[in-house]
Amino acid sequence: MSTKDRIRTAASDSDADTYIVDPKTRKTYLKGQFLGKGGFARCYELMDMTTKEVFAGKIVSKSLLTKQHQKEKMSMEIAVHRSLNHENIVGFHGYFEDSESVYVLLEICRRRSLMELRKRRRVLAEAEVRYYMKQILLGCQYLHGVKVIHRDLKLGNIFLDDGLILKIGDFGLAAKINYEGERKRTLCGTPNYIAPEILNKKGHSYEVDLWSIGCIMYTLLVGKPPFETKSFEETYSRIKRNDYFIPPKVSPAAQSLIVRLLRSDPSERPATQTVLNDPFFSAGFAPTRLPLSCLTMAPRFYEKKTATSTSGLPPKPLSLVNKDGCGMVAGHLKRALSSATTTTTAVSVKPSSAPPLPPTATEFSPCTEPSDYFLSDLLCQLSDCLKKEPEKKSSKQWDEAEDPASQPIYWISKWVDYSDKYGLGYQLSDNSVGVLFNDNTRILLAADGENLHYIDRDGHEEFHMRSQRPEHLKKKVTLLNYYSDYMSDHLLKTGAAMGPKEGDEIARLPHLRSWFRTHNAIVLHLSLGILQINFFRDHTKIIVCPRMGAVSYIDEKSRFRTYRLSDVGQYGCSKELASRLDYGRVMVERLMGNAAAVKGPGKMVKEPEELIQ
Structure with missing residues (x-):
C-alpha cells in the first residue's frame, strides 16, 4: 500500500475533518494516519493535495492555548524552528492556522525516535x-x-x-x-x-x-x-x-x-x-550507515579483511533435513507446495535509502535474551491488561490507547506450511525469507537476496553469502529458494514491501522460534519475543510485542492499529480486540507450559472453543 493509499484509507475511517485548508493560501491537505501525541499537540500525516508531498502535521487546538505564555511559547517554537536548515534537524516546511487550530508542517520521520x-x-x-x-x-x-x-x-x-x-x-x-x-x-x-x-x-x-x-x-x-x-x-x-x-x-x-x-x-x-x-x-x-534491522536486533559489526583474518564464523556440522538428494528434495517440494496451507498479512512500510557499508569480516556479539524469549513478560502484560476488563469501558476513550510509535518493525507477512515433510517457510515484513526446519534448524535470506543467516539446533549462528554458501548448507539453501519462489509467485501481500537496504551485510534478522496451529489460528513466536496470531475465520491478526508492551491489531478490513497494553487496560478497547488478547494469553500459557507439545512444527494444539466468539 502506497503512502497515498494509506492516507486515503485512514482518512476514510475518520468521521470529519478529513481535509484541512490553509485559509491564506487555499492549499488543501488530506489528513491521514495518526502518528502520535505529546504535550498540547496531536500529529497526523498531512498530504499536500497539489504536490502529493507528505508531512508530519503537528496540530494544536487553540482551545489549549488560552494563556498568553502558552501562545508566546508556541510562537517562539515556530520562529526558532523555521529558521533552521540542517541534515540532522527535523525539516520545517511551514505553518498556518484557522479558527480552531495551529498547524505545523514538519519532515516526517517514520522510524520514530x-x-x-x-x-x-x-x-x-x-x-x-x-x-x-x-x-x-x-x-x-x-x-x-x-x-x-x-x-x-x-x-x-x-x-x-x-x-x-x-x-x-x-x-x-x-x-x-x-x-x-x-x-x-x-x-x-x-x-x-x-x-x-x-x-x-x-x-x-x-x-x-x-x-x-x-x-x-x-x-x-x-x-x-x-x-x-x-x-x-x-x-x-x-x-x-x-x-x-x-x-x-x-x-x-x-x-x-x-x-x-x-x-x-x-x-x-x-x-x-x-x-x-x-x-x-x-x-x-x-x-x-546502519541497516533497518538495528532498530530491533544487534548488528554484526566487522573489520575489513586482512591476510590473517577470516571471512566469517567456521561452519559447524549438522544433520541434514532429509537423506534424499538435493535435486529430488527440491523437485518434490516444488510439486507439493501447490497444496500447502498459506496465508498473508497486510501493512505498509516505506523503504530505506541508506548507502552501503564497505565489505568486511565478521565480529559481532548478539544480545542476550531471556531464556523464555519474553514469554513471562507477555503473560504478565496480557494478564494485567485483561484484569481491567477493557471491553467494558466506554468507547469514547478507546482512541486514547492508540500508540503508533510502538508499531513493530518486523512481523510475518506470508507463510507456507509444509511441515509434514520439511518445515514452515515464511516471509518477514521487509521481504527477507526464512525457514524453520523440522530438525529445529533455521535459515534466513536477507531482503538483498544474498546475505544468509543460519542457526543450528543449538543456537549457534553462521553468516554467509548465498553465492558462496558452504557445501553443508546446499540442501537447505535449495529448499529456502523454493519456499521463497512459491511465496513470491502464489501469495499476495497487501502493503508496500521494504526492499533491500544498504547495510544488509551487517544486519541480523529475527527468526521464528516456534509455532503451532489450532482450529482457529496459527500461533507464531519470534526470537524478538513477538507473539503473532493469525486467525483463520476472519483473517484478523494480533502482533504482541513485549519489549514495547504493545499490541498491533489488523482487523477484518485490514486496518493496522497499534495500542499500548497498559493504555488498553486504562481506556478500553473493542470486544473483538479484547477476545483476541484473551486468546493470546491462553496461547502464551500453552507455549510456556506445554513446550514439548508445541516444539515440533505442525503440531495441532487443542483449545477452548469459547475463546473466539
Missing part, C-alpha cells in the same frame, strides 16, 4: 553509539553556530528517518542567545537530562546541551539514564551531587567522554567540535 529504539534494544553496541552520537553532535554544533540552545535534548526528541539518519526535533523549549555571554535563567528541561546549572538557577547557556548529550550517550550504552531514580527530588539531588556510576562493561574511551560531558561545572565541558575529535570516535569501528 531513539526512545523507541532503546525500548526495543535496551542497550546499543559502542559502534552504533558512535554513529548516533556523531549526528547528534553535528546537529547540536549547527544549532550553537546559529545561537540556538535546544534545552530539551533527550531520546524522545531525537528522531530517525527511513535511512536511519538522525534528526533533532521539538524546539518547544529552545532559546536564542541574543548577545555574547548571555545566560538564560528559565527553569526548564526533562528531569533525567536537566543540567545542574539549570537546577541551581545560576544561569545557563550552550553547555546544557552537552550535559544532555552526555546523558544520552550513557543511556544508550547502559540502558537507563545516569541519574534516574524513583522520584524527581532524588534525581535532582543526584544531579546536583554529580552522583552516578558507569558500569565496567563501558569501554575506557566511552567512560572518559561521559565523565567530560557530565562535569558539574559547565565551563569544564567540551564544546561540540572538541567532542567530535574525542578518541572515543576513533577507538573502534564507526559505521557510516
